[in-house]
Amino acid sequence: MSDLSxxxxxxxxxxxxxxxxxAKAYAKRGASLILxxxxxxxxxxxxxxxxxTALACDVGERATIEEATAQIAxxxxxxxxxxxxxxxxxxxxAELDHEKAAQLVQVNLMGTFHIAQLAPSLLREGGQLALCGSVAGYIGLPKGQIYSATKAAVINLTESLRAERKDRDIRLISPGFVSTPMTAKNDFDxxxxxTPDAAATAIVRGLDGSGFEVHFPRRLTLALKLLRLLPYRISLALTKRIV
Incomplete structure (x- = not known):
């Protein structure tokens, strides 16, 4: 990418x-965007x-992704x-609605699968595909389900895609807590x-770099990575204390 603009x-x-x-961050540096x-x-x-350019589609519905990719191509x-x-x-x-849980699996996991399968053909040789996991997928935490389970699966899927697609630059984005309408649902600290702007800055900078995973903020992500490395007898004892 000799000319990022x-x-x-x-x-x-x-x-x-x-x-x-x-999107706003990339627009500021002059990129041509499809949203x-x-x-x-x-x-x-x-x-x-x-x-x-606006191109509406629903990642949970494969047909709309097929239509979008055909149009972009x-x-x-x-x-x-x-x-x-x-x-x-x-x-x-125990408290989750099973129909909502199924919808999360369809959008978060299957939606990512649809993108992982269909989107690479749109990229130039060596072009970059970034899929979004979450630090919630690092280890099972209270009240994280079923979102956390889908993000753990996305992390695994992205790792597999990285190994399979040597002709493309596959990346993983793992955000921590970002103040958005989505996280406004949380009833815990x-x-x-x-902020979303801080997250965008981290993502743009990270995707310009060479590392596989873009994770932020590091004061949170590094602590969770350490927790994931501990033996279960220690890590599960610690997560039980989280309310």
Whole structure:
């Protein structure tokens, strides 16, 4: 990517929160953007604001992803695809609605699978595909389900894709707590919470770098990575204390 200002980027899940902030960050450096989300109204408003193309689709519905990829393919290869779309429904496992849980699996896991399978063909040789996991997927924590379970699966899927697609630059994004409408559902204190703009800055900087995983804020992510490395007899004793 010799001239970053000439990049063509598809951002999925761009209508609000982290996705919208990432879109604005790339727009500021002159990238040509295609923005996707389910919500046509907010998506079009953002696209008009920053001079991007709006292309509504629902990652939980494979047919809409197939339609979007076919349309994008007609205009030439992309430099990056950044997939950030997700649903969130926190709560203890015993309290979760099973239909909502199934919807989260469909959007978060199967949606990522659809992108992982269909989107790489849109990229130029060596182009970048970034999929969004979460620090919630590092280790099972109270009230993280079923969102956390889907994100653990996304992390595994992205690792596998990285090993399989040597012709593409596969990346993993693992955000911590970010102040968005999604995390407003939480009824607990969120440690090291950051703004969407701070998250976007971390993502843009990280994706310009060479590491596989972009994770932030590090004061949270490094602690959770350490917790994941501990033997179960220690880590599970610690997570039981979290309420």
């Amino acid at each position: 000439q990049e063509r980027i598809w951002i999925i899940g761009a209508s609000s929160g982290i996705g919208a902030a990432v 996707s989300a389910r919500s046509q109204g907010p998506l079009q408003a953002l696209a008009d604001e920053i001079g991007a 007609q205009s030439g290869p992309l430099d990056r695809i950044i997939h950030l779309a997700a649903l969130y429904d926190p709560g203890a496992i 969120m440690p090291a919470v950051i």
